[in-house]
Amino acid sequence: MVSNSLPDRHSGLPATWQQELADAVSDPVELLDLLGLRPDQLDPGGLDGLRAAAVTFPLRVPRSFVARMRPGDPQDPLLRQVLAASVELQDAPGFTSDPLEEAAARRAPGLLQKYLGRALMVTTGACAIHCRYCFRRDYDYAADTGLERRWEEAFRTLAASPDVEELLLSGGDPLSLSNARLESLFARAAALPQLRRLRIHTRNPIVLPSRVDNGLLALLARSPLPVVVVVHANHAAEIDEEVRDALQRLRGTGAQLLNQSVLLAGVNDDVDRLADLSCSLFDAGVLPYYLHAPDYVRGTAHFHVDDERARCLVRDLAARLPGYLVPRLAREEPGKPGKTLLLPAG
Numbered sequence: 001m002v003s004n005s006l007p008d009r010h011s012g013l014p015a016t017w018q019q020e021l022a023d024a025v026s027d028p029v030e031l032l033d034l035l036g037l038r039p040d041q042l043d044p045g046g047l048d049g050l051r052a053a054a055v056t057f058p059l060r061v062p063r064s065f066v067a068r069m070r071p072g073d074p075q076d077p078l079l080r081q082v083l084a085a086s087v088e089l090q091d092a093p094g095f096t097s098d099p100l101e102e103a104a105a106r107r108a109p110g111l112l113q114k115y116l117g118r119a120l121m122v123t124t125g126a127c128a129i130h131c132r133y134c135f136r137r138d139y140d141y142a143a144d145t146g147l148e149r150r151w152e153e154a155f156r157t158l159a160a161s162p163d164v165e166e167l168l169l170s171g172g173d174p175l176s177l178s179n180a181r182l183e184s185l186f187a188r189a190a191a192l193p194q195l196r197r198l199r200i201h202t203r204n205p206i207v208l209p210s211r212v213d214n215g216l217l218a219l220l221a222r223s224p225l226p227v228v229v230v231v232h233a234n235h236a237a238e239i240d241e242e243v244r245d246a247l248q249r250l251r252g253t254g255a256q257l258l259n260q261s262v263l264l265a266g267v268n269d270d271v272d273r274l275a276d277l278s279c280s281l282f283d284a285g286v287l288p289y290y291l292h293a294p295d296y297v298r299g300t301a302h303f304h305v306d307d308e309r310a311r312c313l314v315r316d317l318a319a320r321l322p323g324y325l326v327p328r329l330a331r332e333e334p335g336k337p338g339k340t341l342l343l344p345a346g
């Protein structure tokens with residue numbers, strides 16, 4: 001039986017997910033010490049460069065995720081996703097703070113509607129991990145989340161929207177909310193007669209598998225609405241035994257599990273890595289769903305992979321894997337009625 005949490009560093013007892021969150025690494029010096037690396041191996045600006053990049057979007061990474069990184073490797077693909085570096089501070093043409101123009105899709109505080117039949121609730125700004133490529137790294141969460149009365153307004157808007165059949169819980173990470181708050185969201189969603197599905201977009205089962213606790217499993221299992229859980233893993237090394245165990249328990253609730261990844265230079269822009277990721281997801285009971293071409297988010301140009309290379313990678317992937325293990329290569333574009341597929345579905 002796999003333990004579903006790390007031991008608490010102070011008591012030696014199994015840590016709850018809340019304790020693991022509180023104990024996440026937020027200091028670049030500590031992170032590099034844990035991995036046996038020096039600042040000058042990661043950033044030409046050394047420690048000053050690492051710290052400067054973390055001012056507006058702080059470093060944050062759970063220890064169990066750090067434990068999956070390769071010590072002594074400055075190119076580790078998991079480290080690259082979380083370490084703030086001074087390259088983020090360089091402006092690049094075409095990269096902006098709201099490339100998806102989400103502000104234009106806002107129908108109520110915390111409620112976005114981009115596509116027909118679906119609406120998205122920004123339920124919280126909190127995440128267990130801070131992914132440096134995040135497309136919402138500059139999102140104004142303070143205006144949208146945190147207060148129950150803002151949820152009230154979002155649900156009033158949904159009640160007057162008979163065309164919305166699917167509600168997406170997003171963030172931040174909705175599984176940063178307590179089970180009690182999730183239960184309240186689930187109950188309000190279930191009271192909307194037009195809703196047919198509830199979708200949860202979350203990275204927590206990957207980066208903080210202890211979040212998949214018994215309370216959450218019970219909540220999902222008794223949901224009257226069918227639940228789709230879209231997790232977010234970018235590299236096979238993120239999926240260790242504890243994560244597989246968490247995903248299998250999630251699947252045991254009857255939820256449909258899908259994964260979406262972001263194509264990231266230096267992380268997974270390689271056909272072997274993409275194939276490993278798809279196979280590891282399948283072994284854990286998850287189908288690869290989308291591979292997102294990176295958004296043009298300010299501070300993330302160093303992760304960019306151009307579209308032609310992205311197409312080549314996915315064609316190569318399709319040549320070696322069955323179709324159900326090949327994610328759809330897509331980009332979200334403001335004002336479009338759905339995601340834009342960069343390759344026709346095979």
Ligand code: SF4
Pocket residue numbers: 126127128129130131133134135136137171172173203
């Ligand atoms: S978990 Fe998702 S929302 Fe949170 S920082 Fe990472 S990509 Fe962004």
